[in-house]
Amino acid sequence: MDPGAVLPDALIEDIRSRAGGYDERNEFFQEDFDALVAAGYLKAFVARGEGGLGAGMADVVRLQRRLAQAAPATALAVNMHLVWTGVAKVLADRGDETLEFVLEEAAAGEVFAFGVSEAGNDAVLFDSITDAVPQPDGGYSFTGTKVFTSLAPVWTRMGTFGKDATGPEDLLVWGFIRRDRPGWRHLDDWNTLGMRASQSRTTVLEGATASPDRIVRKLPVGPTPDLLTFGIFSVFETLLAAVYTGVAERALALAVDAAHRRRSHRNGGRAYSQDPDIRWQIAELGMAVDAMIPQLDAVAADLDGLVDRGPAWFRALSGLKHRASETAKSVVDGAMRVGGGGGYFRGSELERLYRDALAGLYHPSDPESAHATVAANLLGPLEG
Structure with a gap:
């Protein structure tokens, strides 16, 4: 895949020309985002037959290098959507269709945020200080605080996780919540040294629910080969x-x-x-x-x-x-x-x-x- 065909010089120069202003105003890269959506960039990992670019990891690496040379904060924020779609492809390539809906929804225009990091949680993926509470329908509600959640103004889906401590053993529950449902809010706290246009604001989860069909894993606490x-x-x-x-x-x-x-x-x-x-x-x-x-x-x-x-x-x-x-x-x-x-x-x-x-x-x-x-x-x- 030719990065110059997906991100032509004219688009790169437009994005570069806006980067300083976004940084100075501490403003989300909305014009960049709209242009990248129009170019099909957020569908990079989606198969060509489903309207995407059909890219592999090596392709997206080259694309992200090119985008970062124009506007690092734009590239970093888009990364978080590409992470979830990339994970869906990594799993599918290895015979696991658990996240097939991620690629389907990305193909339909949904934007994914990565709501994982927690202040003070140095265990990262292997433990959580967010509460995951089972619901009668088999879904889960999540209550906790996630930091560095990029794409705050535009995400429509957020992949997140928390700890279910209600059973005989603690479980880390991974699921996806929706922007158009209650139980979450952003803090207007993104005023940082750099990567300002990413608008990676803190997200407070206050009982945000993931439906049963959007609960994708329940894993033991600690390192796992999953x-x-x-x-x-x-x-x-x-x-x-x-x-x-x-x-x-x-x-x-x-x-x-x-x-x-x-x-x-x-x-x-x-x-x-x-x-x-x-x-x-x-x-x-x-x-x-x-x-x-x-x-x-x-x-x-x-x-x-x-x-x-x-x-x-x-x-x-x-x-x-x-x-x-x-x-x-x-x-x-x-x-x-x-x-x-x-x-x-x-x-x-x-x-x-x-x-x-x-x-x-x-x-x-x-x-x-x-x-x-x-x-x-x-x-x-x-x-x-």
Whole structure:
């Protein structure tokens, strides 16, 4: 799939031209969203026969890299819809039709939010501080607070989970709620350092219900080999890595442009691109980006190819996301150094990228979790 055909240059430039204004006004990217819907972008994982793009993970990774180079916050927010549709495809490719309705509803224009993160819950997918209460009809109500719920102004469905403590053993219940039903509200609290246009507001669940046919899993607390857990982790980490790789690519392009544009008074007006120190710095940035892309592509291709990496999958996915977010931060930092003092001013693209890149610190897997996962795979579990 050609990313330039799905996201043509004219659309990318329109999206890039709006990114600074959305950031400055702390405003949702509504025009971008409308344009992406019109382009069929939110149906990327939907089969062509159902009106979608028929994309695989490798395709969407390339698309998200391209979108992130224009507007990181737009790409990050759209990621959350693509996570659920991507999980549905990962499951379906492996013979599990549990989330078939997600792709069907996405094909019909529904927009999915990822209502999973909870403040203070460092167990992430393996426990919850949200209450899931069984209902007489077999559905569940959810009461708790979810943070960083992107696409707040436009989602129509939200995949979420909570803990059912009413039975002999606690169960983690996964289900999907609807925007047009009561029991939820957003807080107007999204005023952040970066990724501002994503409008990833806090969502308070106050008895929001998921009908029985939208309850998709009941899992034990703690790590589990269930395919849903693998699907969420694999798609979430890979698409996050794609966004931050796109941020790094754009920062590198801006650094190259600055080196050609800036002139050295000391060296008789020669371009900084002829300065050995600047050339060395940009080469370092280029090598960092060049190392990131093959790792990302390999993981995406293995997901598409149903490759069985066994327990090493979680090591690969945690390491991928960590490497991508750290690479984005270091490349943007290097681009700021090469670009000169103009990048320090509010409103410059590099200044915005610098702030956006810092959001990578807060997405799972965080650096501590990623290192613990990789160490456990290589060294075995901690004793005692």
